[in-house]
Amino acid sequence: MGLGSILGTGVFVSLGIAAGVIGSGVVLAVALAALVATANGLSSAQLAAAHPVSGGTYAYAHRYVHPIAGFTAGWTFLAAKSASAATAALGCAGYLLHTFGVSAGTPARVALALVLVLALTALVAGGVERSNRANMAIVALTLTTLVAFVLFGWLTVDPSLVAERLGPARLRDALASPAALLHATALMFVAYTGYGRIATLGEEVREPSRTIPRAVVVTLGLSMLLYVAVSATAVAVVGAESFAASTHAAAAPLEVVARTFRHPNVAWLVAAGAVTAMAGVLLNLLLGLSRVLLAMARRHEMPGSLAVIDPATSSPTRAVLAVGVIVALLVLLGDIRLTWSFSAFTVLVYYGLTNLAALQLPAADRRYPRWVSAAGLVSCVGLAFFVPWPVWLAGLGLIAVGLLLRAALLAAKR
Numbered sequence: 001m002g003l004g005s006i007l008g009t010g011v012f013v014s015l016g017i018a019a020g021v022i023g024s025g026v027v028l029a030v031a032l033a034a035l036v037a038t039a040n041g042l043s044s045a046q047l048a049a050a051h052p053v054s055g056g057t058y059a060y061a062h063r064y065v066h067p068i069a070g071f072t073a074g075w076t077f078l079a080a081k082s083a084s085a086a087t088a089a090l091g092c093a094g095y096l097l098h099t100f101g102v103s104a105g106t107p108a109r110v111a112l113a114l115v116l117v118l119a120l121t122a123l124v125a126g127g128v129e130r131s132n133r134a135n136m137a138i139v140a141l142t143l144t145t146l147v148a149f150v151l152f153g154w155l156t157v158d159p160s161l162v163a164e165r166l167g168p169a170r171l172r173d174a175l176a177s178p179a180a181l182l183h184a185t186a187l188m189f190v191a192y193t194g195y196g197r198i199a200t201l202g203e204e205v206r207e208p209s210r211t212i213p214r215a216v217v218v219t220l221g222l223s224m225l226l227y228v229a230v231s232a233t234a235v236a237v238v239g240a241e242s243f244a245a246s247t248h249a250a251a252a253p254l255e256v257v258a259r260t261f262r263h264p265n266v267a268w269l270v271a272a273g274a275v276t277a278m279a280g281v282l283l284n285l286l287l288g289l290s291r292v293l294l295a296m297a298r299r300h301e302m303p304g305s306l307a308v309i310d311p312a313t314s315s316p317t318r319a320v321l322a323v324g325v326i327v328a329l330l331v332l333l334g335d336i337r338l339t340w341s342f343s344a345f346t347v348l349v350y351y352g353l354t355n356l357a358a359l360q361l362p363a364a365d366r367r368y369p370r371w372v373s374a375a376g377l378v379s380c381v382g383l384a385f386f387v388p389w390p391v392w393l394a395g396l397g398l399i400a401v402g403l404l405l406r407a408a409l410l411a412a413k414r
Helices: 002-006 009-050 057-064 067-099 106-125 132-156 159-166 168-175 178-199 208-238 240-250 253-258 266-298 317-331 336-359 370-384 389-413
Strands: none
Touching: 002 132, 002 178, 002 208, 002 266, 009 057, 009 067, 009 159, 009 168, 009 178, 009 208, 009 240, 009 253, 009 266, 009 336, 009 370, 057 067, 057 266, 057 336, 067 106, 067 178, 067 240, 067 253, 067 266, 067 317, 067 336, 067 389, 106 266, 106 317, 132 208, 132 253, 132 266, 159 168, 159 208, 168 178, 178 208, 178 336, 178 370, 208 240, 208 253, 240 253, 240 336, 253 266, 266 317, 336 370, 336 389
């Protein structure tokens, strides 16, 4: 489940976005983001072990910090994952159009992405769930795709250019631009945050105190290896500048890179893996977002009408449709860099609250040293403000709007 949630938009789209920020330093940003994600993952794991209920940080912050912190976690989760869903839809559309040779611009990508969002929203509203069997099939195809990309990529690489594109000089360039490196790290952190999906399953797994921490660590380790291998391969084959340019032009960077391989038919496999993975991520996000919105409505922190369960489908239809509308509106922005950056800021706030909740755990429930959660908290707060200032300013404004909405709803209830 963790791999199915992580290996999607992050690997097929965001690597190219980060390469546009830091160039070949994207490989270093991937590794740094994995360290931050590991600290956050361990905080999530020990919270899930101590408080094994569905809801993730929305539930943890409510219990261990303050109801306002819980609401802020739920609100930023909705914002972050809606933006991630919009990015997945735009990326999926980009891969589809480019694979079939449709040289269309942003309007065509937006139109196709809207169709995908509306279709999957209708499926989820009708009670469709993503089964474990389907998840395993998607993960198997994604892993096959990424391994093929790396293997055939290195069969194509010009050895004389590897040192120039990935050598120590490039690493020094990245370290010499700390603001850009931290910006890229913030963008890549979002690519790992599917591990939160594991923590929200506290009521549904055997021995959660043992199973969840192990699943988080193993999932993050495998994901980091794949991200490093894929980003290094893409940069070695075409260079960081071309890799970034392909993301902007077609929103299908790995497929564009694969077309330059000595075995160009690999591009079809990459496209199939990308489309399947991102459609799966989009479906997963619509399911997860609607359930968080449902939980918030039940606490009267969202309009009560969103808490209605359709008896015919056993689905929170109104919550699903509301989420679909939000994602569709974000798709209309048409810019994957903007939607992914907004997701980065809001998800860093969300996981900052995760670490804050973990710091409040009683000593008897703590599985890891306090410094792990402290490091995660400092990393999240610090990285959040390395995204462009209009993005984090808009994010802070959205949080303020959410808190005003919560106050109005609670006042109306009284």
